[in-house]
Amino acid sequence: MASGLDLEARLVISRNGDDIQIAASGTYLIVNIPSQRVLDELTSSNGPEKTKAPGAPNALQQLNMLALQLGLVLDLRVAGKTYVTFGTGRSPKITFNAVLGKIGSFFR
Template identity: 65%
Template sequence: MADSSSQNAPNWADTAASLLSKLSGGVELSCAFDQIELQVPNAQNPAAPAATWRLNGSLRIRTRGENPASGQQLPPATLPILIKGLEIDARLVISYNDDHVQVAGTGNYLIVNFPNQRVLDAATSGPPGPKKPKPPGFDPLQQLHNLARTLGLVLELRVAGKTHVTFGIGGAPKIHFNAVLGKIGSFFRGN
């Protein structure tokens, strides 16, 4: 039996579109992080200790475009019309379990670099324990690709400086040969 709450939950693109529609019209959001610690609870096991993420660096998001009329709710498809430019300036390190994920970006190009395949696998596998079945047709790579396209971004996912997947260009994510080699290595390591 399918979980009705997951069927009604908005996808990443809709959530981002909703947030950014409130930031349209030439808004800038700037954040500086210096040894900021976030305690992230485990949604699968509330009794488990929270994970500690540490943030260092800066993130600035700028939008250009037109503000919608006051109180007007617009569908996500209109977001590219409202935001004629989304610019990112990012120099950020996210640390978790002594692993450091680097985020760098300028303009509409964003790079997320994982230090190794083990860290990428841990970040994308979800919490430990039994996995819930994915809803039919659910493709997280395509969903992330659609989000990048909606926002007008190019997102490059790297492992140890080598590009694995590029999102936001063309009709589907571009999976590079390095990704295939990384997954083969994970298989033989038993991850």
């Protein structure tokens, strides 16, 4: 288990002309994705469907557990609005913006 992890970073990753921004200060990490469209592209499944064992944590829960183990808070933002916060409790905190964004993406 890691302790005392302290980050200072700024990184921009370009993917298909879209800039994904990553910033870190201390134990706080922000990943800003420019739009719901880009988030949908990043999270879409293009490979074979994976099956998980019954009772196994889902991907969001696994990421939250990793953030807790590392002592980090990960703030996932889309277009500057917080969607999900990891590492602040027993489960990830999904915001109302995420729900509206996902619903809106169904109509595009």
